[in-house]
Amino acid sequence: MNPRLILAAFIITLGLIIAAVPENTTKQYKLTxxxxxxxxxxxxxxxxxxxxxxxxxxxxxxxxxxxxxxxxxxxxxxxxxxxxxxxxxxxxxxxxxxxxxxxxxxxxxxxxxxxxxxxxxxxxxxxxxxxxxxxxxxxxxAETIMNPKAPKSTSPDDEFAKYDFRKGASAALGGATVSNTGNTSKKSTKPKIKRKKKKKRAAGGC
Amino acid sequence: MGPLLPNELISNNTNFLLAFIIGIGFGFVLEASGFSSSRKLAGVFYGYDTVVLKVFFTGAIVAMLGMLFFSLFGWMDLNLVYINPTFLTSVILGGVIMGAGFIMGGFCPGTSVCAAAIGKIDAMFFIIGLFIGIFIFTEGYPIWEHIYKAKFLGFPKLNELIGISQGFFALLLIIAAFAMFWLGEKAEKAFPREEY
CATH class of the missing domain: 3.40.250.10 (Rhodanese-like domain)
Incomplete structure (x- = not known):
């Protein structure tokens, strides 16, 4: 038989297969x-x-x-x-x-x-x-930013700094708690309170 | 797994090395098929020799089947394969210019280099013409930029335009290719030339 016809028959068979099977639409994962x-x-x-x-x-x-x-x-x-x-x-x-x-x-x-x-x-x-x-x-x-809890007075400075930040963030993002809004209605007064706490902590440490 | 480069399985340098090897293989097949003869290449326009049509279409359908089966087996993600963007006006204009150059010069860009490599002087002149064309295009780019970028169609696939699955389109293309091969051989018998 003519080798060209054999080749043609082979390619047509492959074409029939590829036409009959569904497309592979799976997305490949790139990470192992x-x-x-x-x-x-x-x-x-x-x-x-x-x-x-x-x-x-x-x-x-x-x-x-x-x-x-x-x-x-x-x-x-x-x-x-x-x-x-x-x-x-x-x-x-x-x-x-x-x-x-x-x-x-x-x-x-x-x-x-x-x-x-x-x-x-x-x-x-x-x-x-x-x-x-x-x-x-x-x-x-909600726990950390919206309603931050004051750290214990014996906590390290970092904790207070974090608390200060969280209180500020809470106010900025509109998540201040009832007690917060009760104590201070203006942002500017808040940092003052925080600083006092810091001083206390420093005094205790010494 | 594949394609190799977008999935970073091979480096850019390895990619160039592979391209170099494939390029040499391509040139080898061109020369082995007799494509360094401009008479043979021009034959496809006159019907006395349709080997160009047969070789290129065979290459296309084999590559197409290979990619579809690789995708089927999960070896290659076809979505990552680069598809040339379609600018309809430039495609048509470029096709006409390329066809005119092909029939006048007797070479297409790849085969001209191939023929020049075996010492055909007409091919060397063809390459000079090619570079003149490149020079005119790049230097005059601002003049034809709006034509060049006209009618941008995105990255269309033929089977999506017609609305059939890619597998079925592949089968139709294979049948069309074989029909053209058969017609081509009929033409070869109808317009024979003794020596070329």
Missing amino acids: ANQLLDEIKSDMQFISTDEVADMIINKDPSIQLIDVRSPDQFEKFSLPNAINIPLVSILSDEWTDVLDQDVKMNIFYSNGTLDANEAWMITRQLGYENNYVLQGGLNYW
């Missing part, structure tokens, strides 16, 4: 399981609530907060300038431009850390850079 495990172990994906609060207050243009909860939860409460990408639609093409870029710093958050971490894992495995997770999620955000 081991690489991902290393990243998870190092906890590099977490951004603390203080860092995020600082960036929001300073209107840092490089962050993009991404709420991975459901749209109705997003409606009820969300962080300033956050966008809503529910976890279920994280793979839709509509969001690829947002998630796969190297300009902004995307920070996923959910109520806890679970959903945000899942979003991070999926996007990380797709090889996307610049995605992070808000440590502790909104619960921890």
Whole structure:
């Protein structure tokens, strides 16, 4: 038989096969399981609530907060300038431009850390850079930024500095507690109170 | 896994090395198929020799099948494969200019280099003409920039434009290719030339 006809028959058979099978639309993961495990172990994906609060207050243009909860939860409460990408639609093409870029710093958050971490894992495995997770999620955000607790008088200076910052952030982000608003209605008076505490702490230390 | 370069499985330098080896292979096949003869190349326009059509279309359908099967087996992500952007006006204009140059000079850019490498003087002149063309285009770029960039269609795929699956389109293309091969060979018999 003519070898050219054999070749033609072979190619047509391959063509029939490729026409009959469905297209492979699976997205390929770029990181191996081991690489991902290393990243998870190092906890590099977490951004603390203080860092995020600082960036929001300073209107840092490089962050993009991404709420991975459901749209109705997003409606009820969300962080300033956050966008809503529910976890279920994280793979839709509509969001690829947002998630796969190297300009902004995307920070996923959910109520806890679970959903945000899942979003991070999926996007990380797709090889996307610049995605992070808000440590502790909104619960921890409420606990630390919205309603910061005064540290014990024996705590180190750092704790007071952190508390000062959190109180300021809380006021700036509109999350001041009843007691806070009761004590001080103006921002300017707050730092004075804080400084007094610091002095006390210093005196005790000596 | 693949494509190798976008997935950073190979470095840019390795990529150039592979391109160099593939380029030499390409030149070898061109020469082995007799593409360094301008008479053979021009034959496709007159119908007495359609080997150009057969070689290039065979190359195209083999590469197409290879990529589709690689994608099917999960060896290659077709979304990462570079697709040339389509500027409709420049495609048509460029096609006409390229076709005119092909039929007048008897070479296409690749085969002219191939023929020059084996010492064909007409091919060397062809290459000089090629560089004159490049010079005119680049120096006059501001004049034809608006034509060059007119009717941008994005990165369309034929099968998506028609609305069929890529596998089915591949099958149609294979059948079309074989139909053209058959027609080409008919033409070779209809317009024979003794010596060229």
